[in-house]
Amino acid sequence: MFTGIVEEIGQIRDLVVADEGAHLLIGAQLVVEGLSLGHSVAVDGVCLTVTDLTADGFRVGLSPETQQRTNLGERRVGDWLNLERSVLAGGRLGGHYVQGHVDGIGRIADTRPEGDSLRMWFSGPPDLMRYIVVKGYIAIDGISLTVTERAEDRFGVALVAYTRDAVSLPKKPLGASVNLEVDVIAKYVESLLEARGEDADQR
Numbered sequence: 001m002f003t004g005i006v007e008e009i010g011q012i013r014d015l016v017v018a019d020e021g022a023h024l025l026i027g028a029q030l031v032v033e034g035l036s037l038g039h040s041v042a043v044d045g046v047c048l049t050v051t052d053l054t055a056d057g058f059r060v061g062l063s064p065e066t067q068q069r070t071n072l073g074e075r076r077v078g079d080w081l082n083l084e085r086s087v088l089a090g091g092r093l094g095g096h097y098v099q100g101h102v103d104g105i106g107r108i109a110d111t112r113p114e115g116d117s118l119r120m121w122f123s124g125p126p127d128l129m130r131y132i133v134v135k136g137y138i139a140i141d142g143i144s145l146t147v148t149e150r151a152e153d154r155f156g157v158a159l160v161a162y163t164r165d166a167v168s169l170p171k172k173p174l175g176a177s178v179n180l181e182v183d184v185i186a187k188y189v190e191s192l193l194e195a196r197g198e199d200a201d202q203r
Contacts, residue, residue, distance in 0.1 A: 001097060008029065010081045011078065071179055
């Protein structure tokens with residue numbers, strides 16, 4: 001499990017693509033502390049397993065499904081990535097419960113500076129929009145953010161100055177893809193309503 005609080009911005013140092021998937025070498029310093037083979041790291045919001053450690057980074061593998069269901073399949077050497085180690089038992093939960101299981105891919109629709117903050121809008125897949133509510137949580141490229149506004153096919157968030165400087169999201173251009181993970185609590189509620197034979201869309 002993760003919290004959506006990015007610990008470090010890493011960079012893709014090497015990328016090897018094969019029929020069975022891909023392998024990324026990610027340059028990092030902070031998150032490699034305490035890492036061991038088999039540990040989980042959220043990479044732009046995708047839970048991945050560490051397969052190798054180097055002096056200044058680590059390697060992870062991408063399955064064909066991960067390449068298809070997330071934006072990691074389109075990343076290139078030199079790209080920046082949000083990194084977070086999994087939460088330790090008894091650790092502080094600074095953001096919200098993030099599983100590292102991407103629900104869909106959105107795109108950056110607009111950005112606008114507001115004082116020291118940055119307001120951003122994203123388009124989202126229609127099947128995910130019902131889980132996105134104002135003042136609710138959403139993980140965007142692994143960043144725990146609060147939804148500030150919502151329309152039929154888009155939603156907005158605000159990045160305070162600290163967050164803006166600590167994550168890779170502002171480095172992306174308009175139209176760039178982002179990994180979205182909606183709040184798991186909303187999905188649990190829908191599942192419970194469906195189990196009772198009720199239409200979750202009408203609740």
